[in-house]
Amino acid sequence: MTKTKKPEGIETTTVPSKPQQILNVLNRDGGATLAELATLANWLPHSTRAYLTGLRKKGHVIDSDKVDGVRLYRISSSLEA
Template sequence: MPKTSTAKQTTKTEKVVELLKRSKGASLEELTKATGWLPHTTRAAMTGLRKKGHTVERATIDGVSRYWITTGT
């Protein structure tokens, strides 16, 4: 019997977008823990989001780089 699921599973990219849309954004460490990706893969995913029209900003706060989405889809 085939499995049926009514709940939509969140992709890792969707999880990254969710974290980046928070008011405080997310650190690279938070993003890698949430996805299980290596840091270079996580940064590449943010580049992909930029190519899809998102504006990803970066700032250093208390010595830690934080990223967030400011505009886009």
């Protein structure tokens, strides 16, 4: 099997993984709504909430606030010691 070389002068960008994208959105100052997270991950709302629960079990502190009738989620701090 031969390896193909990347053409010179062309830069490749790596797209963050889905979990990293979710963490990036949750780290925003305003946080994210459940709908934003579900759309980003292409998951159903119950799967998205389950993922947030998994993040909590891994040690992330996720704040949940209701603003104008919409729940916002954001990470207040990560991996507490």
